[in-house]
Amino acid sequence: MLSDLEVVHEERQGHLWYIKYPVVGTKEFLTVATTRPETMLGDTAVAVHPEDERYRHLMGKKAVLPLMNREIPIIADKLVDREFGTGALKVTPAHDPNDFELGKRHNLAEIDVMTDGAHMNANAGAYAGMDRFAARKKIVEDLKAQGLLEKISDHTNAISLCERSKTAVEPRISTQWFCKMKGLAAPAIKAVEEYAPGKENTIYIIPENRRTEYLNWMYNIRDWTISRQLWWGHRIPAWYCKENRHITVARKTPAQCATCGSSNLEQDPDVLDTWFSSQLWPFSTLGWPEETADFKKYYPTTLMVTGYDILFFWVARMIMMGLHFTGRAPFRTVYLHSLVRTGSGEKMSKSKGTGLDPVALNQQYGTDAMRFCLASMAAPGTDIILSDDKLASSRNFANKIWNAARFLFVNLDKFEQGGAKLEDLAAPGVRAKAPYAAGGKVPLVDSWLFARLTSTIDMVNDALANYRFHEAAQGVYQFFWGDFCDWYIEWVKPELQSADRERATVAWKNLFAAFDAALRLLHPFMPFLTEELWHQLPQAAGAKSIALDRFPEAQARWKNSTATDELALIQEVVTKLRAMRAEKRQDAKKKLPAELSSSNPALRKLLEDNSQVVQRLAVLSSFEVFSEGLKGTGMIVQTAIYDLRIPFEAIIDPLAEIARLKREIERLEKDIQSKKARLDDEDFTRKAPENVVKNMGITLVERQLEQKKLKAQLEQLEGSQAVGH
Numbered sequence: 001m002l003s004d005l006e007v008v009h010e011e012r013q014g015h016l017w018y019i020k021y022p023v024v025g026t027k028e029f030l031t032v033a034t035t036r037p038e039t040m041l042g043d044t045a046v047a048v049h050p051e052d053e054r055y056r057h058l059m060g061k062k063a064v065l066p067l068m069n070r071e072i073p074i075i076a077d078k079l080v081d082r083e084f085g086t087g088a089l090k091v092t093p094a095h096d097p098n099d100f101e102l103g104k105r106h107n108l109a110e111i112d113v114m115t116d117g118a119h120m121n122a123n124a125g126a127y128a129g130m131d132r133f134a135a136r137k138k139i140v141e142d143l144k145a146q147g148l149l150e151k152i153s154d155h156t157n158a159i160s161l162c163e164r165s166k167t168a169v170e171p172r173i174s175t176q177w178f179c180k181m182k183g184l185a186a187p188a189i190k191a192v193e194e195y196a197p198g199k200e201n202t203i204y205i206i207p208e209n210r211r212t213e214y215l216n217w218m219y220n221i222r223d224w225t226i227s228r229q230l231w232w233g234h235r236i237p238a239w240y241c242k243e244n245r246h247i248t249v250a251r252k253t254p255a256q257c258a259t260c261g262s263s264n265l266e267q268d269p270d271v272l273d274t275w276f277s278s279q280l281w282p283f284s285t286l287g288w289p290e291e292t293a294d295f296k297k298y299y300p301t302t303l304m305v306t307g308y309d310i311l312f313f314w315v316a317r318m319i320m321m322g323l324h325f326t327g328r329a330p331f332r333t334v335y336l337h338s339l340v341r342t343g344s345g346e347k348m349s350k351s352k353g354t355g356l357d358p359v360a361l362n363q364q365y366g367t368d369a370m371r372f373c374l375a376s377m378a379a380p381g382t383d384i385i386l387s388d389d390k391l392a393s394s395r396n397f398a399n400k401i402w403n404a405a406r407f408l409f410v411n412l413d414k415f416e417q418g419g420a421k422l423e424d425l426a427a428p429g430v431r432a433k434a435p436y437a438a439g440g441k442v443p444l445v446d447s448w449l450f451a452r453l454t455s456t457i458d459m460v461n462d463a464l465a466n467y468r469f470h471e472a473a474q475g476v477y478q479f480f481w482g483d484f485c486d487w488y489i490e491w492v493k494p495e496l497q498s499a500d501r502e503r504a505t506v507a508w509k510n511l512f513a514a515f516d517a518a519l520r521l522l523h524p525f526m527p528f529l530t531e532e533l534w535h536q537l538p539q540a541a542g543a544k545s546i547a548l549d550r551f552p553e554a555q556a557r558w559k560n561s562t563a564t565d566e567l568a569l570i571q572e573v574v575t576k577l578r579a580m581r582a583e584k585r586q587d588a589k590k591k592l593p594a595e596l597s598s599s600n601p602a603l604r605k606l607l608e609d610n611s612q613v614v615q616r617l618a619v620l621s622s623f624e625v626f627s628e629g630l631k632g633t634g635m636i637v638q639t640a641i642y643d644l645r646i647p648f649e650a651i652i653d654p655l656a657e658i659a660r661l662k663r664e665i666e667r668l669e670k671d672i673q674s675k676k677a678r679l680d681d682e683d684f685t686r687k688a689p690e691n692v693v694k695n696m697g698i699t700l701v702e703r704q705l706e707q708k709k710l711k712a713q714l715e716q717l718e719g720s721q722a723v724g725h
């Protein structure tokens with residue numbers, strides 16, 4: 001016996017067997033079609049539609065059930081589908097849920113022809129003892145031999161399979177215990193529908209689409225079969241007297257039958273469905289029904305976190321039982337997380353061999369990388385497709401953090417030789433006062449770093465509070481890798497060993513303060529790595545773990561929109577210069593001259609003040625800033641507020657480039673002439689499809705524009721050569 005929820009459906013290619021049932025007292029046959037011939041042994045009627053003219057004369061007569069020689073009535077019922085098969089339906093109330101209903105309406109006998117083990121039982125006559133599929137084969141052979149098999153046709157049917165064993169489910173009549181659900185569902189619907197923040201006895205389900213599923217299921221709930229024929233579980237608390245089979249339900253083993261007083265009792269051998277027992281989990285684990293201290297303190301709990309695949313099996317039922325037994329909703333919020341799927345999108349399954357072994361992946365990529373990877377993909381409402389690529393990228397991130405820390409400590413060793421101590425630069429009390437000023441002012445990049453840090457902290461806290469773990473993980477990633485490593489550390493590198501001890505000390509202090517905050521932000525996602533590195537920084541006496549330290553909180557005093565805007569502009573200039581180098585495939589280490597012109601004096605001053613940094617980060621030999629337009633020729637990038645130039649002679653061999661441009665212009669010229677000729681050819685334009693002609697016209701214009709651009713470049717280059725020589 002299993003629950004509808006544990007049944008999966010699958011389309012399979014099968015057959016329809018057409019079997020002829022002789023009609024008693026006539027020479028006629030009534031042909032029925034079936035997908036499961038073996039069930040015919042339990043037939044107790046044949047049904048036709050009352051308005052079916054083909055069979056009107058047979059209604060009320062009897063048919064002989066082949067192989068069993070049992071006379072069964074031919075009945076009329078409106079629910080018979082005239083279109084299916086022959087329009088005549090064999091009725092097997094003990095082996096089909098629809099036939100069961102039909103049998104009830106017509107007072108038909110229910111003949112169960114199978115055993116618990118899906119073999120034919122004594123009711124199956126000559127087939128008793130055979131497996132159901134062996135019996136099917138024999139029955140079909142016997143019908144054929146007796147000339148009672150009209151035909152066999154191919155038929156696709158949706159068959160029901162057991163979710164676990166994948167064997168075909170056999171519908172079979174049995175007596176089971178049911179739990180009435182409508183009354184239990186009503187308060188559970190109310191609790192979720194009436195949710196409002198802080199409102200007693202209401203439950204918030206996230207993500208939203210699961211809330212809708214929950215309500216749909218609850219509104220359409222059916223009574224729940226709760227007895228199971230298993231070896232272990234909570235035993236059904238029902239006893240039968242041997243004399244009369246009266247039922248006595250009791251909390252404790254009863255001494256007598258409640259109806260007849262017999263002491264000859266036996267307990268129902270079945271156990272409760274596992275979910276029927278585990279729905280008590282929120283309160284039974286706390287000592288309920290006793291009013292224990294744990295129950296008083298921890299019930300209801302705040303948050304239930306589980307996979308969405310057991311929303312109905314478990315979560316919905318815990319809510320119903322919590323409300324029923326304690327009068328209170330068992331939790332305030334239900335967060336249903338994604339499932340992890342394999343790279344090809346399959347659900348992991350041990351039996352299919354599609355499972356990824358988390359222990360093996362941890363060994364391969366690192367536990368922190370695995371955890372970070374899962375968190376960064378945990379967008380609500382979508383499953384996590386776990387692949388080697390994604391794990392590898394998380395491992396790279398872990399390595400990046402480790403290498404950044406190593407860089408800091410190696411450089412600190414050098415700095416300490418000048419008399420500084422880690423304690424003075426990075427003790428908790430020192431970190432708390434960051435950012436520090438040098439020469440009376442917090443350096444621009446340090447102000448910017450702390451502004452970025454506080455907005456990251458803000459964003460991460462907000463994302464975590466709203467169960468958007470992927471956003472939190474991605475925010476920390478961007479801060480640590482992008483802001484802290486790629487920009488801040490690269491920017492202050494020379495200052496860390498600067499002869500200007502004040503600037504160096506300030507850089508170290510600010511750096512450690514930001515590093516410590518970043519570790520704490522990262523801790524929920526990468527617990528092991530951050531714990532290890534955190535202990536390498538000075539901590540308060542007796543501090544045991546980063547997990548017990550405070551999670552970072554946003555600091556209003558760190559906000560700085562001026563520093564944020566100014567640094568964004570410098571980053572943009574550096575990024576554009578790098579892109580210009582990359583476009584011309586310049587050696588990453590080759591220093592190039594570059595110029596910027598802008599009519600904005602504040603912009604010019606900012607870039608002049610930071611000229612050294614721009615030169616270092618963009619690998620330049622010089623960086624000139626002008627107020628008038630760029631005078632020379634070269635590779636030029638223009639924006640609304642400034643223009644950038646790298647002179648041609650710095651990035652190319654002018655003579656080779658002139659030759660290349662000439663060749664290219666000539667090639668385009670040939671192409672342009674040939675396209676022109678074709679478009680001038682009336683014969684062609686008349687015969688060719690309209691869109692071909694149109695596209696050729698467009699291509700011609702594009703080629704002409706391209707050529708014009710190259711000609712301008714050539715002219716510039718030849719001009720600069722003439723000036724230079």
Ligand SMILES: [Zn+2]
Nearest residue numbers: 241246257260
């Ligand atoms: Zn009794």
